[in-house]
Amino acid sequence: MHPLIPRLRAARIIPVVRASTAARAATAVAWLQEAGITVFEITMTVPEAPALIRALAADPALLVGAGTVPDAATARACLDAGARFIVAPWVDPALAAPCREAGACLMLGALTPTEVRAALSAGAEVVKIFPANSAGGPSHVKSLRAVFPDVAFCPTGGVDARNAPDYLAAGAAFVGIGGKLVDESLVAAGNRAAVMQAAEDALGIMRA
Numbered sequence: 001m002h003p004l005i006p007r008l009r010a011a012r013i014i015p016v017v018r019a020s021t022a023a024r025a026a027t028a029v030a031w032l033q034e035a036g037i038t039v040f041e042i043t044m045t046v047p048e049a050p051a052l053i054r055a056l057a058a059d060p061a062l063l064v065g066a067g068t069v070p071d072a073a074t075a076r077a078c079l080d081a082g083a084r085f086i087v088a089p090w091v092d093p094a095l096a097a098p099c100r101e102a103g104a105c106l107m108l109g110a111l112t113p114t115e116v117r118a119a120l121s122a123g124a125e126v127v128k129i130f131p132a133n134s135a136g137g138p139s140h141v142k143s144l145r146a147v148f149p150d151v152a153f154c155p156t157g158g159v160d161a162r163n164a165p166d167y168l169a170a171g172a173a174f175v176g177i178g179g180k181l182v183d184e185s186l187v188a189a190g191n192r193a194a195v196m197q198a199a200e201d202a203l204g205i206m207r208a
Helices: 005-011 022-035 049-057 072-081 093-102 113-121 137-147 164-169 184-188 192-207
Strands: 013-017 039-043 063-067 085-088 105-110 126-129 153-155 175-177
Touching (some): 005 013, 005 039, 022 184, 022 192, 039 049, 072 093, 113 126, 137 164
Parallel strands (some): 013 039, 039 063, 126 153
16 A cells, blocks of 8 residues: 555545646635645646646645646656656556656546556556546445455545545545535635635535
């Protein structure tokens, strides 16, 4: 087991940060951190994402990873910037070597048992179930867990504070929450209170 997995299990939530500008992404992270969240996945759809990862990773309180990583070169750029985990919503064996060299945790995406096997064979230490909600939700995770009892699953896609406990009860190690937690329209409007409330709701449900 990768040494980061216990910390990710303890966090239970990984906010998946997507935004049209790095400034908005940084603002979202700052507000969520203020609410008590310390693990973040910065997706490669954020402009200048590696530079943002470098800025965030300078804070020792944060555990920062890179999401939607398309190739090994991008993975290396993110790892050099301080990313501690690399996420792709598909199976890409080329991402394993950079992660291994950097001691980072690799999360690869899958939906079916065959894809889960392929992700594990490709070097994944966590299997991201994406898109989780449209694939059958918690019951789908529970079915996969029956076949792969020792795999750390992270469902993402349609996961929110309300249904996250159902995924954890179904056997997910932790969950990724995107637009339901990192709502760019709220960030753009400067609505810090609403973003922090969403984070506090999520954390409260996780603690319950």
